[in-house]
Amino acid sequence: MKRLLLSVAVAAIAFTGSAAYAQDADGTEIIVTAQRREQNVQDVGLAVSVLSGQQLLEQGVTTVNGLENLAPSLEVESQFGGGQPSYSLRGVGFRDYASNNAPTVGVYVDEVAYTLPIMTQGVLFDVERVEVLRGPQGTLYGRNTTGGAINVISARPRDEFAAGFNAEYGNYDAVRGEGYVNWALGGGAAARISGAFAQGGVWQTNRETGAELGDADRIALRGQFLLPATDNLEFLLNVHGFRDQSDGLGLILFKNLPATPAPGGPGLPVIPATIAHEHDQTSWGFSPAFAAQTGLAQNTAPFRDNEGAGASLTTRYDFGGATLTYILSHEHLDRRELNDWDALPLAVAGTLFTSEASVTQNEIRLASNGDNALDWIVGVYFGDEELTDNYESDFGDSFGPIASLSTPYSQEVDTAAIFAQIEYQVAPTLNLVAGIRYEDEERRLVDFTTNFAGGAVIPLQNNTTEMQEVSGRVALEWTPTDDLLYYASISRGVKSGGFTAYNSFSPDAVDAFDPEVLVAYEVGFKSELIDRTLRLNGALFYYDYTDQQVQNALFIAANNAAVGRITNAPSSRIYGAELELVWRPIEALTITQAVGYQNGEFDEDFLILDIAASNASGTPVGRNANGERLGPPELTYNGSLAYQGAVGANWEWSGSVDYSYRGETDPPLLKPTFGEGYGVPDYWLVNANLSVRPTDGPWEFGLWGRNLLDEEYHETRNFFAAADVTPIAAPGLPRTFGVRVAYRR
Secondary structure (H helix, E strand, O other): OHHHHHHHHHHHHHHOOOOOEOOOOOOOOOEEOOOOOOEEHHHOOOEEEEEEHHHHHHOOOOOHHHHHHOOOOEEEEEHHHOOOEEEEEOOEEOOOOOOOOOOOEEEEEOOEEEOOHHHOOOOOOOEEEEEEEEOOEOOOOOOOEOOEEEEEEEOOOOOOOEEEEEEEEEHHHEEEEEEEEEEEEEOOEEEEEEEEEEEEOOOEEEOOOOOEEOOEEEEEEEEEEEEEOOOOEEEEEEEEEEEEOOEOOOOEEOOOOOOOOOOOOOOOOOOOOOOOOOOOEEOOOOOHHHHHHHOOOOOOOOEEOEEEEEEEEEEEEEOOOEEEEEEEEEEEEEEEEEEEOOOOOOOOOEEEEEEEEEEEEEEEEEEEOOOOOEEEEEEEEEEEEEEEEEEEEEOHHHHOOOOOEEEEEEEEEEEEEEEEEEEEEEEOOEEEEEEEEEEEEEEEEEEEEEEEOOEEEEEEEEEEEEEEEEEEEEEEEEEEEOOEEEEEEEEEEEEOOEOOOOOOOOHHHHOOEOOEEEEEEEEEEEEEEOOOOEEEEEEEEEEEEEEEEEEEEEEEHHHOEEEEEEEEEEEEEEEEEEEEEEEEEEOOEEEEEEEEEEEEEEOOOOEEEOHHHHHHHOOOOEEEOOOOEOOOOOEEEEEEEEEEEEEOOOEEEEEEEEEEEEOOEOOOOOHHHHOHHHOEOOEEEEEEEEEEEEOOOOEEEEEEEEOOOOOOOEEEEEOOOOOOOOOEEEEOOOOEEEEEEEEEO
16 A cells, blocks of 8 residues: 555656546547536546547557557557457456457447457547546446446537548558548438558568568448438437458567477477567467368468448437437457467467357437436346357367367357436535446357367357346545546446356366456546646545456366366455646647556465466466465556647647556466566557648648657567467567658548
């Protein structure tokens, strides 16, 4: 606790501190819909960061993953560098490279929940803003989460003509662009067509063959149609789709390989010591059996061949005193993704995911209109998911005679919920907010098995897990002046249980894990000072975790091998603080700063498999994790300096520098067992932009640079086979720079 208080004090003195609030610190209102109605962000008693679409363009953020360097306490980790992201807020996260489980942080695009993390890639283009809500959500949102929510709001059709584009060219021959056209159709109707693409960007090399890797090939389109039927009734149709046929990410070996095989891999050949930890040096290769099973060549490079499509219809009817909203949506994804998770030309850990997912959702809510002494909202939600997945793995050099494995299964999820929230003005300066949600969910794992060339390793498994949980929030908001808000809240969040859908040699590995429950206590403030040129917000939080879902492992003595398995830790806690600032000391200069501190630990007995000791003894050996840290970075920090000025009478310029820091991570399964090397070291990233434009013209021309210090950083680290045999890391992009041209009218 002393470290927490010291961090808060230092941050307050150094930064007076707050993150990216759409760069409006001049009194301009920033409107958010974090509570399902339009409000000034400073009037909402929630920890929420708002990122404008223009800011995302300038900083090169094209996927949800890139938000982690713009919002405090947010981490987005692509599992083993693949297309399955893991989201974490304030240390509440869920590490899982399978396709089937719910996230701790919900991602919503235009009010539609993306219930499977694999469906959240490639959604950021033609964006109005992104809202990052920290803390348990569920009272007002389509699905329950324990960590928070990321709301992506696309630019809405307007009753006028408008058009624009933004195009970039950078080193490594990378080309990227996005654009939109907006039409008025008469009678208040409007249409908006937008799209984005990315090509090129090769930056990695196969250290054995010289083959190149890193080429992007992505395209996405969205059409929105606003159709007012009467003065009180309107329809908004959103149709969208994407295709991603890019190269995958090549992992790197961040340590020299040992000169002899480790005891865990009976089929692993001797590998000479190799210096291979340069960030642009990778390798890949697969066994003949895996090639025959998948129809791919042994030297096929990692790739993605994914496409998705979806549509939503939002219907709103204004009764005068209240508005009825109905959102019907359907999302579909086809995924085929090849990864090499050992960074070697061997069959130590290769994977091919073939997935088909469909999600249909309905949400109906009735909300009061206006700003009344009593504002309320009630609603119902129901949805269903269908996932068909085949996880094929190439572990021939790790597990000996079992050359390649195939793990097919299906999963079905049915969810229904009812929710309500009120905001009541108890006194002129005091508001009470209270919300509740009841959710009923059933998850079914259907015909799960693991096969190899000789037959099934385990028979078909069919499991079911159910959840009937109540979540909610109670908060008090006190506004002693128009420029100051204090709030205190208690909230309860729930995350669904699920199944560990990895290849398995034991039916025990696919037993269901339980839902996790998080009770959050938070106090905070929001303020606007110095004639509203300084916006300063802060929060303290304490999380009480029950049945936290944790990546663990199951040891199978017959194979002398460990297989990943998600289990529940009985009790843990997380605590921390955040400070955010936007300051405009003069009209031409905007300064943003944000700092987040978080720490957490297991606080009851909880056994984590000691894989190295188990491999050595041939029997499962556990380690009591009571008192060990949960692993997220203790400190995150980001900020920016932006300045604009005139160039003669007819031109103006703007320049900005933004920077972010992420502290060391040490996942509990890896670091204590395999040493300091598996904790991801801390790193800094620095970016810059310079633009010029005619004062009254639609064009803009710019230069940009990202990771200007050419920091060699890792997003994640892990291993396959036995300890230190394959010390792999997912590297971040090196320094990139280029030019930009934009047009808007």
